[in-house]
Amino acid sequence: MPSRIAQIRLVSGHPEVYEPCDDSFALVDALLADRKNLLEHQPVFCMEVGCGSGYVITSLAIMLKKEDNAASVSYFATDINPHAVRVTSETLKAHTVHAEVLCDNIASSGLETRLWGKVDVMVVNPPYVPTPEDEVGREGIASAWAGGENGRTVIDKILPVADKLLSKKGWLYMVTLAANNPSQICLFMKEKGYASRIIVRRSTEEESLHVIKFWRDPDLQVGEISTIGSL
Structure with a gap:
């Protein structure tokens, strides 16, 4: 039976590109856990912000790949690291799936205008590690994890x-660390009309991870009890 996710042996690499690790696996596991809903969702545009090795966007494309809709889904992936752009392209090609991969800062780019209100599924494994602010946005692999104060600057x-x-x-779908105060993140999104729930919780020796799913809820009222409960 064909694999439903990217195969590690086919994932490309570079010394300055973040390799698939516990957080990457947690995000892909969350997508797998929600795969039935994703297929029923029938997304047209899917996007990963901070694609790194390409493991996550490739896995998503494989999960959603069906003979009757493979050509109807467009995938986009961005990263500020040019090495990551090349590595992601190689990983996609090795798995015979396609995405438009751009070296871009999503927070200040023309892509925002191009895809405004069009993305049906967005996946983000952001730089969430608390670090000094001057480490945020540095060139190379450090940009994959340096998250500034409380790991929240990029988030x-x-x-x-x-x-x-x-x-x-x-x-x-976003990966967060306990130190990022995910409850506060969910409150911020709730004030913009999003409900949320944790798809995956994972604890390692070094960190406690949450993969949170957000979706627009027209019935959500500010002040309601959060759907995720206590974090």
Whole structure:
């Protein structure tokens, strides 16, 4: 039976590109857990912000690949690291799936205008590790994890952009660390009309990860009890 996710042996690499790790696997596991809903969702535009090795966007494309809809889904992937753009392209090609891969800062790019209100599924494994602010956005592999104060500097830039890019039926899957205060992130998104729930929780020796799914809920009222409960 063909694999439903990217095969590690076919994932390309580079010394300055973040390799698939616990957070990558948690995000893909969350997508797998929600695969039935994703297929029924019938997305037209899917996007990964910060694609790194390409493991996640490739896995998503494989999950959604069906003979009757393979050509109808368009995939986009962005990363500020040019090495990651090349590596992601190689990973996609090795798995015979396609995405438009761009070296781009999603928080300040023309892509925002191009995809405004069109993205049905967005996946993000952001730089979430708490670091000094001067480490955020550095060239090379450090850009994959350096998240600034409380690990929130990049996350807080991505969320408003995600709100603009997501379609009316758009779903956002995001990896967060306990130190990022995920409850506060969910509250911010709730104030923009998004419900949320944790798809995957995972604890390692070094970190406690949550993969949270956000979706627009027209019935959600500010002040309601969060759907995710206590984090």
